Amino acid sequence: MRFAVAVAVSVIAVITLLTTCEATSLPAYCLLPKVTGSCNQLYSRYYYDTKTDSCTHFIYSGCDGNKNNFRTYRDCKRRCNNW
Template sequence: QKCLSKIQGRFLHLCNLSFFFFFFFFFPQAGPLLCYSPKDEGLCSSSVPRYYYDTKTKSCKEFKYTGCGGNANNFVTEKDCYNVCRKGKRVENDN
């Protein structure tokens, strides 16, 4: 029983590693997975300017963070957002 659970645990770990290797090998331009999370303002009532990575426009956009909750696609500065999600490459928007 213990031996089987160790084998299954190692197999699952190997599967997870294989998935991430596959993803980052075939999509090297993709930033960390946190950059693919949707904008989430949070659950409180503050209004703090933050930046999130927008996958549709491939750019960092400002939003108002409420101070609690939300997700990891939440950066203090626009520069931090680009450094994490685009490896420093800023895409100029025509808008």
């Protein structure tokens, strides 16, 4: 009985560790929130959306953004969604 409990706890620990490692293997900039900026330009951009695990289109104003801001869908996918 104790052996079965120890095995079950070990399996749960390994699954938790693997899940945590998967979630944190993305580059830090991919985890940043979408920032549209505060200027008046209209640039078509893509950001990595952690909620949907995909690259999503948005309009960037041209300033005050962050590194989760890619000119093309392909670039976003290559940097953040290929993990």
